[in-house]
Amino acid sequence: MLYLGNGVLDHEGLLNLVHDIALLHSLGIRLVLVHANRSAIEAQLAAAGQSNVLHRGIRVTDAQTLELIQAVNGRQRAKLEQLLSMGLPNSPMRGSRLRVVGGNFVTARPLGVVDGVDFQFTGAVRRIDAAGIVGALAQDAIVLLSPTGYSPAGEAFNLCADEVATVVAVSLGAEKLILLNGEEGLRSSEGQLIRQCTTDEARHLRFDDADLTMLRDAACRACDQGVQRAHLISFRQDGALLQELLTHIGAGTLISEDRFEQMRPASGDDISSILELVRPLEDEGILVRRSRELLEQEISRFRVLERDGRIVACAALYPFEEERCGEIACIATHPEYQRGGRGTHLLSQLIDEAKTQGLERVFVLTTQTSHWFQEQGFSHESLEALPLSKQALYNLQRNSKVFIKTL
Numbered sequence: 001m002l003y004l005g006n007g008v009l010d011h012e013g014l015l016n017l018v019h020d021i022a023l024l025h026s027l028g029i030r031l032v033l034v035h036a037n038r039s040a041i042e043a044q045l046a047a048a049g050q051s052n053v054l055h056r057g058i059r060v061t062d063a064q065t066l067e068l069i070q071a072v073n074g075r076q077r078a079k080l081e082q083l084l085s086m087g088l089p090n091s092p093m094r095g096s097r098l099r100v101v102g103g104n105f106v107t108a109r110p111l112g113v114v115d116g117v118d119f120q121f122t123g124a125v126r127r128i129d130a131a132g133i134v135g136a137l138a139q140d141a142i143v144l145l146s147p148t149g150y151s152p153a154g155e156a157f158n159l160c161a162d163e164v165a166t167v168v169a170v171s172l173g174a175e176k177l178i179l180l181n182g183e184e185g186l187r188s189s190e191g192q193l194i195r196q197c198t199t200d201e202a203r204h205l206r207f208d209d210a211d212l213t214m215l216r217d218a219a220c221r222a223c224d225q226g227v228q229r230a231h232l233i234s235f236r237q238d239g240a241l242l243q244e245l246l247t248h249i250g251a252g253t254l255i256s257e258d259r260f261e262q263m264r265p266a267s268g269d270d271i272s273s274i275l276e277l278v279r280p281l282e283d284e285g286i287l288v289r290r291s292r293e294l295l296e297q298e299i300s301r302f303r304v305l306e307r308d309g310r311i312v313a314c315a316a317l318y319p320f321e322e323e324r325c326g327e328i329a330c331i332a333t334h335p336e337y338q339r340g341g342r343g344t345h346l347l348s349q350l351i352d353e354a355k356t357q358g359l360e361r362v363f364v365l366t367t368q369t370s371h372w373f374q375e376q377g378f379s380h381e382s383l384e385a386l387p388l389s390k391q392a393l394y395n396l397q398r399n400s401k402v403f404i405k406t407l
Contacts, residue, residue, distance in 0.1 A: 001032050001169035001227075003162065003218075005181035006039040006211065008235045009076055017180075018083045020241045021142070022098055029245075030137040032168060034145045035080065036161035040072045041065075055114065057210065061121040061158040069158050073146040077102065080144060101141040105129040106164060108149025108157040123149055123157025125164060128171040162218040170225040177222045178244070179215045180235040185253030186216060196254040196307075199223050216255075223257045230255045248310055249336045263349055266302035266314065271295055273311035274302065277332040286368050287330060288398070302330070303350060305342055312337045315346040317353055317362075323387040324360045325404075347376060355407050362407065365400035378403035 002021070008014065025031055041059070045052050048068065053060040061069065084098045108123035126149070136143050145168065147161035162179075169177040186194045186205055194205075199220040207213050212232075219230035233240045233252030240251040266274065274295060281287040290298075298316065305313040313333040319326040328350050333342050354362050363386060364373055370380070381404045383391060394400075 001165055001172070001174045001177045002034070002241075003165040003177070003179045003215075004033060004035045004080075005161075005179065005215070005235065006036045007182055008180055009035065009040070009079055011235055013235065013238050015083060016238055017235060017241065018080075018086075020239065022084070023242065024245070025098060025142060032133060032137070032143040032145065032172070032174075033080070034147065034161055034165040034168065035076050037069065037072050037076060037147055038161070040076065041069055044068050044072055055117045055119070057214075058111070058119065058160065059122055059158065060117065060119050063121065066121040066156065066158060070148070070156065073148055077144060077146055084142065084144075099139070099141040100144050101136040101139075102144045102146070103132065103136075104150050105133050105143070105145060106149040106159070106168075108151055108159060110151075110155075110157060121155070121157055123151075123159055125149060125159060125167045126151075128168055130171040133168070133172060162214055166218045166222045169222050169227050173226060175228050176245075177219060177227050177230040178241070179219060179230065179232050180241070181211060181215055181232065182234060182236060183209065183212050183232070184234045184237065184251070185232045186212075186255075194253050195250060196256070199255060199257055202253075202255050219255045223255055228256065248308060248312075263303055263305050263346065266299050266304045268296065268299060270302070270304055270311055270314075271299060274304065274314050274332075277311065277314055277334060278330060280335075281332055285398075287332065288395070290330070303346060303353075305346060307337070313342040313346055315343075315350055317350045319354070319357055319359060320387040320389065321357075321359075324358065325387060326354045326357070326359045326362045327390065328354075328362050328364050343372075344376065351405070351407065360407055361404055363402060363404045365394075365398075365402060367398060367400050370401050370403065373403045376405070378405045 021031060042052055045068065050065065081100050084100050106128060107126045109126040111119040111122045111124050133143050145164060147159040147164050149157050149159050151157065165177065184193055186202060188194055202216055202220055205216065215232060219232060222230050231244050231252055231254050233244050237251060243251040271292065275292065278287055278290065282289045301316040301318055302314055304311045315331040316329050317326050318329060328347065331343050331346060351362060364378065366373060381402045383394060383402055385404055386402060
């Protein structure tokens with residue numbers, strides 16, 4: 001399910017986006033497109049000298065406005081169908097033939113009177129002809145829906161495009177709802193792009209951008225009702241759609257009901273992936289080199305972060321029970337996933353495990369990340385602060401610094 005947000009159809013990169021849609025279709029991905037029309041409607045209303053009446057952020061649609069909206073929808077559909085019908089010259093899709101199907105797949109009802117305001121021809125989705133859409137998809141077609149619905153009495157209603165996209169995605173049991181808009185994705189209060197989050201985490205975020213808030217809410221509703229994943233990405237970034245779907249790191253924000261990235265105990269099946277993570281750091285002298293045989297023996301000490309079947313970070317906890325302390329070691333994150341707080345997350349989880357095991361302090365040996373451990377509450381200590389068995393194994397040539405945190 002692909003939502004083409006406000007501004008997509010007027011952006012200079014639209015043709016490249018159409019190329020990407022065609023490529024996804026050629027890979028066997030079944031696509032339903034819904035195009036938003038709000039910004040185009042507002043421009044047409046202003047040009048016609050008509051008022052733009054909103055209540056609770058929803059357009060009040062009288063008969064004159066409905067006529068204008070239907071004209072806008074017709075032009076937008078024609079533009080998309082025209083581009084999707086091209087032979088796509090100067091692209092890998094040259095000579096391809098894409099079938100685009102539309103129709104009365106959306107049944108609507110009037111929104112009615114709210115707070116004394118009659119919304120007239122503004123409606124809400126009543127039901128979706130999911131079987132009809134699935135049948136069109138089975139015929140190798142791309143389904144294109146406008147934000148318009150029809151009542152059994154034959155009336156036309158103006159609908160919110162994000163509602164259409166959400167309800168269609170839920171009705172079809174879609175794996176993904178992809179929301180293209182002008183923003184790269186959701187951002188934290190510090191301004192950092194959030195690569196992935198749960199619906200609960202997304203709902204706690206606050207934005208000044210009403211459009212982004214609306215799409216965040218649509219993504220969360222879809223996930224609440226069974227869509228596996230929702231993605232917010234920018235149409236301004238060339239190739240963002242392919243990057244989000246076909247790479248591990250993505251291009252925007254992924255939202256899911258449960259955390260898409262899970263920490264779990266490592267198993268023997270993870271050994272090759274862990275070695276792939278730590279080898280570059282071992283080669284640089286940041287980590288102590290471990291053989292595959294040693295890693296096999298110590299695998300129960302490791303915890304990994306797994307994202308979509310890929311190990312993206314690891315760390316280990318070695319308890320010294322007699323001294324009631326533990327060593328945290330081998331913290332490593334894949335280069336594509338660094339600066340995302342994964343090392344901090346693993347460290348925090350291992351500290352919680354140490355507390356559960358009754359340990360009173362944890363220590364680390366490091367040559368190049370002393371400042372980071374200090375930021376996590378560790379204090380620089382002397383070699384003598386280590387357990388005697390660890391002191392005996394201390395490598396004087398590495399000259400690692402000792403940091404300890406009391407639990």
